Amino acid sequence: MVNEVLTLLKNAEDYLSGEEMSKVLGVTRASIWKTINKLKEQGYTIESSTRKGYRIKEVPNIITKSEVLEELHTQLLGREIVYYEEISSTNEEAKQLAREGCQEGLVVIADQQLLGKGRLGRNWSSPAGTGIWMSLVLRPPILPLQASTLTLVAGLSLCEAIEAVTGLEARIKWPNDIVVNGKKVCGILTEMSAELEGIKYVILGIGINVNTPHFPEDLPYASSLYLEGKQQYIRKDILKEFLMRFEKDYFTYLEVPTFQNFIQRYEAKCITLNKKVKILASSQEYVAYAKAITEEGMLKVVTEQGEEKIILAGEVSV
Ligand code: BTN
Structure with missing residues (x-):
């Protein structure tokens, strides 16, 4: 019901009366009133006028x-x-x-x-x-x-x-x-x-x-x-x-x-590349130069001893 009432209010150009909404949605006016209160609890600012009905004034920053x-x-x-x-x-x-x-x-x-x-x-x-x-x-x-x-x-x-x-x-x-x-x-x-x-x-x-x-x-x-x-x-x-x-x-x-x-x-977009990084992999810690990303999404590095390694997981700090 919250979704339906919200859609009606958002699409309305002006005030919408409780009676109109109850007719469109086929529910009682009391249920519309309850839903309006639920929306207010969620943070919507809803203006109400006894003669004209309801109007949304402000939508809260929510992710419902x-x-x-x-x-x-x-x-x-x-x-x-x-x-x-x-x-x-x-x-x-x-x-x-x-x-x-x-x-x-x-x-x-x-x-x-x-x-x-x-x-x-x-x-x-x-x-x-x-x-x-x-x-x-x-x-x-x-x-x-x-x-x-x-x-x-x-x-x-x-x-x-x-x-x-x-x-x-x-x-x-x-x-x-x-x-x-x-x-x-x-x-x-x-x-x-x-x-x-x-x-x-x-x-x-x-x-x-x-x-x-x-x-x-x-x-x-x-x-x-x-x-x-x-x-x-x-x-x-x-x-x-x-x-x-x-x-x-x-x-x-x-x-x-x-x-x-x-x-x-x-x-x-990657800030890990073309620089020296610290690798903390399976309780081992070493410094290496991060060179590229592989086709599997792994990190290719070269150690200080010149050895090429592929890093699968673990922690890398820049
Ligand atoms: C990280 O440590 O970098 C990963 C954090 C992931 C957090 C998200 S929040 C939504 C989802 N539910 C959880 O319990 N964790 C992830």
């Missing part, structure tokens, strides 16, 4: 299903959305829904996560009203080995979406941290369930610090788009831009599932 679905031009990604004001972790919820057989493209969105998970077993702080905490369910017909490439593709689409919406110079720290002015503003946590012959599902968990006002001192490398751009951004604009761009890239990737078609775009 109805706000995200409006003008979302995709065929697959986000066609089904599950929104929570509060949840432990959108990745956990998405995994559960994927196990229950949900369709590919389903997106779980939360305004706040109580137990947000980061990579390498870390926590991901996900306060209310500030960021985009979302998980996307994919069922790509590729081999489990190829799934990490998909995360790189998503990182690239995300980086370009942020740049397009905010105008900020977003860059990628290999493999898929998005940084602005050298500070991390987004992270991706990919989880998957697979058998030898194929993938059952991939969960792409994406955290974007959009309007976070500050970070604890022990996280000097973390930031938000707001802190770097010195202005607040509309969360749904970034989310939708990402879904639309990633869908296009995902379809391209499925045609030929290698990173080949993306290397040029990725290298243009």
